[in-house]
Amino acid sequence: MTLPWSSEETLSRVEHLVEACIGPVAQLIRPTPLAGALQIATFQILRAHVQSPQREEELTSMLLGAYVTATEWVLKLIDSGPGPSLNWGQYDKYGGSAESEGSTGADFALLVCFSDSFARASVFQAKVSEDVNRVSVHRIAPLRLPRAGTETTRLPEPQTLRLVDYGLMTISSTDANDLHWMHYCAYSPTSFFCIPLTQASSIITGYRETKIDADVVLDKLYNDNKHTRGLSTLLKQQAGFLYKDHQDASISRCGKTRELIHLLAAGAATEPDPEKPVPGWLTLTSAAAIGSFKKTFSKDVKIVELDATAAPSPSPAADIVKHLNSAVSHYAQSVQIERPRNSSIGGGPAKPGM
Numbered sequence: 001m002t003l004p005w006s007s008e009e010t011l012s013r014v015e016h017l018v019e020a021c022i023g024p025v026a027q028l029i030r031p032t033p034l035a036g037a038l039q040i041a042t043f044q045i046l047r048a049h050v051q052s053p054q055r056e057e058e059l060t061s062m063l064l065g066a067y068v069t070a071t072e073w074v075l076k077l078i079d080s081g082p083g084p085s086l087n088w089g090q091y092d093k094y095g096g097s098a099e100s101e102g103s104t105g106a107d108f109a110l111l112v113c114f115s116d117s118f119a120r121a122s123v124f125q126a127k128v129s130e131d132v133n134r135v136s137v138h139r140i141a142p143l144r145l146p147r148a149g150t151e152t153t154r155l156p157e158p159q160t161l162r163l164v165d166y167g168l169m170t171i172s173s174t175d176a177n178d179l180h181w182m183h184y185c186a187y188s189p190t191s192f193f194c195i196p197l198t199q200a201s202s203i204i205t206g207y208r209e210t211k212i213d214a215d216v217v218l219d220k221l222y223n224d225n226k227h228t229r230g231l232s233t234l235l236k237q238q239a240g241f242l243y244k245d246h247q248d249a250s251i252s253r254c255g256k257t258r259e260l261i262h263l264l265a266a267g268a269a270t271e272p273d274p275e276k277p278v279p280g281w282l283t284l285t286s287a288a289a290i291g292s293f294k295k296t297f298s299k300d301v302k303i304v305e306l307d308a309t310a311a312p313s314p315s316p317a318a319d320i321v322k323h324l325n326s327a328v329s330h331y332a333q334s335v336q337i338e339r340p341r342n343s344s345i346g347g348g349p350a351k352p353g354m
Contacts (some may be wrong), residue, residue, distance in 0.1 A: 003082055003114055003306075005271055006032045010080040017074065028262050034083055034112070034304065035269035037074035039261045041066035046192055046261075056128045057093065059187050060107055064088055064301065071304050084268065085306035087111040089123075089297035098151065099298040102142045105163030106182075109297065110264070111290070113306050114272040119290045120281040122267060124185040124194070125163055132193075135186035137200060138249040140239045143222075143232045155218040156239035158207045158246065160200060167197065170296060171282065176204055181282035184251060185260060192260040195251050196280060203249045214242040 006014075014036040018025065021040045031039060045062045048054070054062065071086065089109035092100040101107060107126045113119040129135040141162045144154035154162075167179040176198065183194040221238055225231050258266070258280055267281045277283050284290045294300050 003084060006080060006083075010078060013078055013080075017078070025261070027265065029265055029269050031265050032083070032269040033075050033078040033080050034071065034086060035265040036078075037070040038067060038086075038264040038268060040074065041070035042192065042261050042264065044070075049187060050190060053189070054187075056107075056126050056187060059128070060126050064090075064108070068301075068303050075304065082307040084304070085113040085302070086268075086304040087113070087294070088301040088303055089294065090299040090301060092298035095298075096142075096144060096147070097298060098147065099296055103144055103154070103162065104166040104296070105141060105159045105161075106166060107185075109293075110267070111293065112268050113290065116306070117285065117287045117290070118272045118274070119284040119293075120267045120278060121181065121284060121293055122263070122281050123163075123167065123182045125159070125183070126185045126187060129186040129188045132188045132190050134250050134252045135184050135188075135195065136248070136250045137184055137203065138243075138247050140236055140243065143235050153222070155215055155222065156236045157211060157214070158243060158249075160197075160204060160249075161207050161211070163197060164204060166296070170293065176201065180256070181280060183263070183280070193253065193257055194260055194263050194280070195253065195257050199254055199256060200251050203246070203251065206246060206249075207243070210243055210246065214239065217242060 010033065011030045014031050014033055015027075018027075018031055018036045018039055022043045025039075025043075029035075042063065045059065045066050048062070049059060067086070067088065075083065087110070089111060091104050091106045091108065094100070095102075097103065105125060106123050109121060109123045111119055111121045125137075127135050127137070137160055139159040140156050141154075141159045143156055146152055163182060164176050164179065167182045168174060168176065171178060179197045182197040184197070184200075185192060185194045218235055218239060221235060222231070225234065228234065256279070263280050266278050270276075270278050274283065274285050282293075284293060
């Protein structure tokens with residue numbers, strides 16, 4: 001199943017729409033309808049953040065909501081026919097599952113599918129940064145106890161190492177230089193910029209060197225206090241002390257840094273070609289690879305459906321509308337609408353005889 005690519009007329013319409021909603025923004029690639037929708041949504045949330053700074057969790061939730069809304073109206077407005085799908089992968093903030101942020105080191109992922117067997121994926125760890133050129137990455141990930149026979153106990157360690165391990169496991173690699181598709185997404189005062197994990201190589205090396213001795217201390221503390229309440233907190237506090245020399249770890253903008261708006265366009269608006277990988281995006285070239293990647297999410301939110309035909313794909317919208325219409329019918333049968341005797345706040349002139 002292969003989707004037709006956007007026509008010259010469609011690309012021109014998208015460009016005009018993006019300029020109308022954002023302004024004369026410079027583009028690295030001509031945006032398709034999906035790319036344009038993501039750019040408009042990201043810009044709206046960035047503008048809201050500039051006007052009234054938000055926290056990390058709030059901004060990430062706002063982005064998801066904006067992507068859902070923008071793709072809905074932009075794709076209908078452009079009406080260019082079938083296009084790629086978009087999934088938002090969520091890694092639970094809380095909980096101890098293998099798919100949680102504490103286990104993977106990730107906040108969210110975006111998956112763009114161009115067919116049943118070709119997709120691009122990008123993973124993000126979001127951080128609020130007061131600096132427009134640098135983002136702090138130091139944070140201790142919590143204790144993770146095994147939940148299946150193949151899992152092992154994971155002692156507290158820097159979140160960056162969890163992110164590296166998750167990425168390498170996903171692509172069956174041992175080389176952290178392959179993780180250009182994993183990003184620290186910095187929510188700064190004036191921009192949302194993404195620095196690939198590959199730019200944290202010296203930080204990763206330093207963490208790994210410290211981890212050798214830190215794990216010895218943490219393992220002993222764990223075994224000596226297995227039945228102690230609050231063990232996870234105790235271990236995390238100790239890990240914070242053991243990795244204290246890294247508390248200022250940060251990465252700065254570089255030649256591989258991309259504004260989130262431009263990174264999204266690259267992934268969604270570059271024609272699919274297995275021989276031409278897109279920097280900042282992981283290429284998935286089989287249905288099995290796409291399915292395996294989705295299984296690493298805590299929650300898989302389908303924002304846009306893959307549609308290779310002109311017919312609308314199944315959607316929960318029809319069921320929602322059916323329910324609303326049924327409710328209206330019920331109101332009409334069971335509720336007798338009367339005009340309020342006095343609907344103004346504070347009342348009004350009393351009627352005669354009252």
